[in-house]
Amino acid sequence: MVCISNSQLCDYADNCGDRSDESTTKCSAYVGRCDFESVGICTDDWKQDEDDEFDWRVAQGATSTPTTGPMVDHTTLTGDGHYMYIETSSPQKPGWKARLSSFVIQGVSSDCSLRFFYHMQGDDIGELNVYLRHSYDAQPTRIWHEAGQKGDWWLRAEINLSQVNSPTKSDFEIVFEGIVGGWLGDVAVDDISMTPGCLRSPNQQLPGARSTVAPTAGPCGPGRYSCDSGRCYSQVQMCDFNFFCKDRSDELSCGTDCDFETDGACGWRNSSGVSALWTVRQAGGWGFPPVDHTTNQPSGSLIAFRPNSVDQKDKLKAHLQTLTYRHSAAICQFSLWYYMSADNVGTLSVWIKSEHGLEAKPRFSVSGRQGDYWINQLVDIGPMAEFSVVIEALHSGLSTSGAISLDDLQFINCEPKDIIPYCAANNALCSNRRQCVDKKNVCDGVAHCSDGSDELNCPSVVGDCSFDLADWSGRCRYQELLNSTADCPYQQAATVTEEQSGPVTDHSGNGQFIFNSDSAPDCTRPGDLASVQTPRMPPTPADRYCWIRFWYYMWDKEAAEGNADSMGSLSVYIDYQEGGSRGRHLLWRRIGNQGGGPARTGWQKAEQRLDGIPADYAIVFEAARGGGPRTVVAIDDVSFTPSCRQASPGENGTLVCSSPDELACNDSLSCYHSSWRCDGQFDCADGSDESGCPTRAPPIGEGDIGGQVGAIVGGVIGAIALVAALAAVGCLVYKRRLEVPWNRFGQERRSTIVDNPLYDLDTQDATSGGLSYELQIQDSA
Template sequence: SKCDFEANSCGWFEAISGDHFDWIWNSRSNLSAEFEQQAPPWDHTHRTAQGHFMFILKKSRSLSQVAKLQSPTFSQAGPGCTLSFWFYNYGLSVGAAELQLHVENSSDPTVLWRVLYNQGNQWSQATIQLGRLTQPFHLSLDKVSLGIYDGVSAIDDIRFENCTLPLPAESCEEPDFFWCLHTKACIEKLLLCDLVDDCGDHTDEANCVPELQCNFENGICNWEQDTEDDFDWTRKHGPTPTLNTGPMKDHTWGTAKGHYLYIESSEPQVFQNRAALLSPVLNATDADGCTFRFYYHMFGKHIYRLAIYQRVWSNTRGQLLWQIFGNQGNRWTRTRLSISSRRPFQILVEASVGDGFTGDIAIDDLSFMDCTLYPVDLPTPPEMSAPVTLPPHNCTDSEFVCRSSGHCVEKIQNCDFRYDCPDQSDEAFCVCSFEKGSLCEWYQPIPENLIRDSNTFRWGLGNGTSIHHGERNHRPSVDHTINTTDGWYLYADSSNGKFGDMADILTPVISRMGPKCTLVFWTHMNGATVGSLQVLSKKDNVTSKLWAQSGQQGAQWKRVEVFLGVQSHIQIVLRAKRGVSYMGDVAVDDISFQDCSPLLSPDRKCTAQEFTCANRHCIAKDKLCDFVNDCADNSDESPFICSTSSGHCDFEFDLCSWEQEQDDDFDWNLKASSIPAAGTEPAADHTFRNSSGHYIFIKSLFPQQPMRAARISSPVISRRSKNCKIIFHYHMYGSGIGALTLSQVSISNQTKVLLNLTVEQGNFWQRKEISLSGDEDFQLKFEGRVGEGHHGDIALDDIVLTKSCLPSHWSMKEEPAAPLPTGPCPHGYRECQNGKCYKPEQSCNFVDDCGDYTDEDECGTSCTFEKGWCGWQNSLAENFDWVLGVGSHQSLRPPKDHTLGNKYGHFLYLEATPVGLQGEEAHLKSAVWQESSAACTISFWYFISAKATGSIQILIK
């Protein structure tokens, strides 16, 4: 069973003598200097020059030289038999070698293995599957010289494993085993009638039903080529036409004379073309189901996918039972699948072409156990449900028909979260629990040609009773509503489609939503290759991402909140994206819209404690300037009301009056959700609820390390503030979350912790409101601390200090009792270049207080860009930046500037490069001007090239 060649050649010998090109048993140390360069420097067994091996010794330059190392003759080999050895094939003209199988009474050998040319100055291992061989056989390792051989060829440490047949047993009484008639071996009953002689006397293959087996020796039996695929399986014997892919022999006989089916991955086939083979229609013989056995061969660099489906309707693909991707090695592999079905069914074997010609996939020895043939074809799929029948009515196209009474209401009242029909049917199908297997009026925008294509990745209704064994680890066994296997839920079935496919399901058009409207639902995302789930809003064919989740989240239902706020005439979209394989379905249940009723028209005047909105609605004054559209017309968030709020920041351009601390470990990052995230950052900001809005966050990825902290600090707040509050929104999601701390620090450096969050808070924005007070002026500090893992980002957005929070004249950066600094200007003043002094508030007020414009120099009040940026700067909120440059005829920018009118003059420009992708923004910010007159105007010159498609806007912040 094994040979290390230390004692002798173990019966292996040179079969062709007399041509002076022979396999020789020896060691490197025993060779003369004339021949030692033709042998490896050491053997494989002991790694010494004294160790023995077989190698080729050449003593002639004849053109007809062949070295054939032949094994002893073996009587037979068991089903699991494999051969392994170590070989040496080194040198510029060493040539190829191949291992051949010679079966008694067969004239043509079968090539089992081949090595091409130089493999490096090293020992390499080869493993070859021999499998069941019922006739005597021997092996040979052949090499042809062709007169130009120059190199080292050797073999060592040959080993045969699992090559014996099962030993005889005195009895075989266990119910799941079979006692072989003549050899008296005891084998599993699952090996019966599988087209393999496991007993060694063929009695395990006696009394079988031929119609339930196919070895492809005489065609494809009662299997059929599918007519709905892209091309057909090919019947073949010997190797496939392309090198380095496909089998060299079949599985039934283990020789090149045996037949198998394979897919040819070369032209005209293209990536993901499918070939499908259909079994006869079958029935399970009992309630335990039946078994399907087969052998597959998937060898090659460009192998893609082999899949097994079970279908109960004709013209469909059915449910995915099993699939495998990629190169599985140059061997036949057995697979056994249990099939459970109360209806007649068919098995569909489907192979898909990879992205290259070395992607041949083969199958052989297909068999069924405990199944019976069913003589009738499968039925066609049931038709789609009929549309709702409306009662008699006189409603116009602009009105909604109440389902029971036929009353008419305005369409804007349909799906507005208020009951207007007597039977409440105007709101009946807008929200859906999916019980009773109904989608309500939610729908999927699937092209007509794909509606009946079962291969399409799509949403469907399911429950625990419809799960087959291949889905148990990635589909919910119970729903969330009633927590039973009978309860229904919505899921995107990853059995169908391919990696990256997306499935959308949409609500009916929702006419209106109120300011507090929140979407709440439960998700189940489990499995090794779960894709992602997104929530989007759609209006006028424009979609905005509101929420996203990707990857495995565990085998339980999880609650999700998505704030929607005031919206009109929109649809909510649930978008599932398929992962790399079938092992990961996305499921949702119990979708609800909470607090979504639009505001009622007021029938009274607002009180003194309320704010009167522009639309005459009344809201509490403490809801002003909190980045929530409480009025439903945004008048409570008007810049004219909110611009004077200290610490008020939505992070759209910068950190506003908040500042990064200097004594922490790193800084908070300003980010737009449109920039790709690591998976735990918000999909949308809180301000605008879309992916273009900004927020600040701390990264948990490298180079950050656990327990490192980033801090931002507020302006100093006066101790005289009464009813002062901070309102902010935070997002803390991920398994490796760190900590978010809000502290109040007095001017005497006394710290009080107001909030400390240390665990995951959910994948949505949460609002927090905290009252503030102190005996001294104080400052607020947010600290984000990195956790132990890479999945735990912390984000902040929409921070508000209410209007009752009064600013202090102190700066925490200054010691209030410190003496005045020495110099020409008193404490708190700045020095002009001419030696005069000015106050900070005199900077950027459009007045030359210094007399030499020092106080206005870096304000951007007047700038030709000939001496730099003049105080203008790019916003940290965007990755796409303005650049200072000069004219050029080689790009789309202006050939000359406006100031000097030549190519040497400077200007700011945006380059049309891949850095600036469609929809990205570049923000150019001025300094903060203190105030301006009523007649103040700004003028500038701009240039937009003929091919430009973007736009320029001026905003006041």
């Protein structure tokens, strides 16, 4: 008989050796338990934070980067088990944080402990922290911390929550925070559990948290809002620098012009991604300005940051930020007044943040003592899309004598009324020249420009596939992987039967898709795989901004009714070969039901950045059957951004292709694989991959003089006719270059040099709805 302590009960570790300490009966009273096996993140107990830089991921087996992260989970100690981890390779950057938070726990809980297992292997491991959060308006309290390389094994941690929460006795959440150290810095957690003394609070909303209650439909109807005048507006009209309401209520919560006198912080908010806070206060006091800037009075208000202590480094930085603005004008500027009078006050910076994180450099930065007076600074923003402004105070940590104070924040000329001459890096200009959109969203099947120009004249990129053609694998050059471990074919369809719980239409509504078929005899068992691979792609440098986009459908009636194992999984891998060795690494995965519903229209969009892949690669889609009889995993409309296959110009202006097996098109816009030369399909926009190809004339008899003469004459006539035809076609193509759309996704293609001007691959004149050459140069800069 083996004796164990009560703290080891139901912690997902087989401490007794016969799993009697992990029995369902004993563990039913334990809360917050999650092994990430059948229901992913355990959404009843755990959730991703919304204000961090990126999210935790569910993983199975090894992570996508070699030599970092676990090879197995802790629950099953096999490559088939699941765990949570932070992916620290591109586009993540050192210092970025991902947070996972719990349900709200009663502050009066006694004998309440948290147990979990963590894994920290890699040369660039950052940090793993655990916090108590009592309010979203205050700093969380760090109660546990580890940093650096810990080795390739799972380690156990236990925290007495009742003890660390005893000073306040107020309700709290547990927050796991992973911080990126570098490329080889994947940090993982698994098998989280709490003891029975941890009581779930009846109020599952901490102060300052965003409301999770669905809004009731107001007088304007669901999804719409009302101005004081009764005028109605939609969510897309918020945070666009256009005051649709006369009372400006459509912009007030976004983080707008603010003097801090009457409206608090005017929608500006502290970021939960850092622990220190900006505070609205009156002027005066030790280390603060004697008067504000707006009223020039001691009674005036301002916003300021000064640390209470210099002992904790994580409390020396504060972020004040807006909500996400949809777009801005070319002449948009941001004005602020700042006051920094102490010698060791630190650094004030203004950053622009997108969904990819902060820009590489701040738009404005100043350090140290600047004088005993208010100073104005204008910060250029320019034409941007989907961005927020972040004001960062980074204290020196040498003393607490000085504060960084701000007043009279203002956006100037930011409403995009005028024509935008160019967009920022990785953004594209819509044809109406009034909006910028992220280039990863161009030609993805969804209109992001108000005029729809981001979905017009889309170029065909190798790897794109809509699965609409009968010979989809041949046209798209996709390869089904049929072997001993993946021997189930994908089946093409426009709809599936009710019994299979699959989609009623494809993603576009009028085409076809592929799904994991059970038509083969050995493809009805749980875990049976269907795998398909894209054509091979060239390496992608870290700054290439290459993305894959696709749509998937995963919904099963039995899974929705509680049988979590009924639905299968969809995994996306990178398959690449480097230095004679071949590897496959997990890029993306979804398990169980994903949206959808009885209407069977729940197509979901997925996108993944592919920058920084050092060798030729292909993308593999692998669908695994679940345990239910109606499991369907469907895929549709796979596309790559053109930058995934763009070659680079050489010193003399000619094109340098990424692989020795590729040839440059005559127009120097793209490359194609040498095996596609003269294969009957146009892969170059100018058709040069199919020009000058040999013809195959029938053989001429040795003694047939007449036949030989006829062949010679016929050849001469044919050559003349061919030249004339090519000239005519060239004129026609030139005339129609802005009229004929490019057929994408492996459909029948015509020889044309049309492309989407938002990709900056053409030199169209601005009057034609595209970009001028000069504007392209500004965009690329």
